[in-house]
Amino acid sequence: MADTQTPAIAVPVRHVFAIYWRTWFAQIRSIVEYPADLWVMASAGAVWNILQFAFLAVLFANVPDVAGWGYHEMLLLSGLLSVAGGCNALFWDGAWSTGAMVIKGDIDYRITRPAPVIIQVGSSHIGMQSIGEVVFGVAMMVYGWIGAGIGFAAIPIGVLAIACAAVIQSALVTALCAVNFWIKGQASIFAFLMIELQGNAMKMPLGIFPIAVRLVAMFIVPVAFINFVPVAVVTGHMSAWWLAGIPAAVVGSVLLAAGVYRLGLRAYDSAGH
């Protein structure tokens, strides 16, 4: 067979993006064609969000503010966190399967293909049920945004914040799931732990926590930059300078995920069958 392909030495970034989006769209097409129980799952996600909404409404019916934060500002916090988690599931759900793939040896083929393994794993599944989480998260944000009187001028910041939140959230989840390259197990306990703590703590203003917690959330596992920092800036609780921390957190968390994955692949032993 005559050959016209050009072997690439490394993979150009544009090609990596193209591989990612093609894989993602192929799966979306397939989901749309075979929707199965998608709507049931999506509704379950939405119900969860309505409960959050209700919780905040009840809370603020009884207290005027939490550490200087009002109802609408808190809605923004919750909403942005939901959107970040939902986007992780919609766009990068495969990362959660890292542990299972390591145990089953399903990383094998991905190593033999000319594309980054982390991209192939991340794009390997779409958690379509989380569409509800994203839709309601955005609804909460819009409602909170209007209620807090933030105005139209800051909307681009809001949109960028959502994109960055999705990336930071996904990258941190990926880095923690990659621990399963060493600790063999299906369940990504560290990533679960992180979203569990986020779900409890990051819906509150960071100011109510002790300094140690604040430092960890800002600089060690920078979950604060997912929802707290952008919301605090647009609502005037923090100075605009803090916005610069968001791209830094994006770069840092992505590099962290890529680095842990790379080390994980060096330690990868496949499976014995």
Added chain:
Amino acid sequence: MPILEAQALTKTFRRPDKDSGFKGAVRHLMQRKYKNYTAVDGIDLSIEAGESVAYVGPNGAGKSTTVKLLTGILRPSEGTVRVMGRDPHVERIANAHDIGVLFGQRTQLWWDLPVEESLKLLKHMYGVSDADYKRRIERFDELLDLNEFMPALARTLSLGQRMRADLACALIHDPKMVYLDEPTIGLDISVKDRLRAFLRELVNDGTTLLLTSHDLADIEEVCERIVVIDKGAVAYDGSIERLKAHYITTKAVNLYLEGAANVPELAEKFPDYEWTAGEAPSEVVVTYESNRFTTAEVLGSLTAQLSPRDLSLSEPSIEDVIRRLYAGELTK
């Protein structure tokens, strides 16, 4: 220069040393004891471009582990691998364009996508041109009947269909070096035949092939060279022809006598041959060394003195030879 060269290739796995059950698991958590297990133990292997090599050995001999080392999936504990001059683990992206891999026990198809979508994703990933893609798919379809299941979701395929689709995935970028680990496992005879014909054609086209299999028919029909491994080490490496000539030194005659055969008595009467009981009481198997006696001689003396009802001749198969190699009865 060989297309593939492995030197002193070794892989040692660390296995948790724990008792079974919950108690064992808890104790393991506390003590973290491990045992080392060497699955591949100092293998030297050199393959020239265009060769077709069968890599055989009993279960657990280290075949799959070797393939994973050669494809860059695993990092060797010791020793080196070079495929077209590259270390496949370190330069895995460049290496990926030149190799095709199939693990018969697992699929690389996207489980929830139609087969065609998986192939297209791979086409794009490997940067295969539209013209090449079309040509190759047409050819795979001729030989493997791909179109029969192209629109089907991968998870709905039968094992035979899945294997054919996986073979197309492994070859879509026309790799120079192809590794097939148990490509016929679990398939029925007709699919096996089809696959073998396809592999023969692949080899005729100049693709270098390393094939592991339990099915010796795969090996005899597709490969010229055979590497037998046992307990992670090479037990034989050479042409299949030489293996036969060297080790198939005996032949056998099955005799069907009128009454029940008395094996010890016969053995005493004809001490030059080896006698064993056959499946029926009246059947005996006479084994003789083919370089000492001609078949005519043997048949002459046997029929003259025993006047059997019937007889048949057999040659030991390559299977027997390989079984004896495993058992350590034969040496290199």
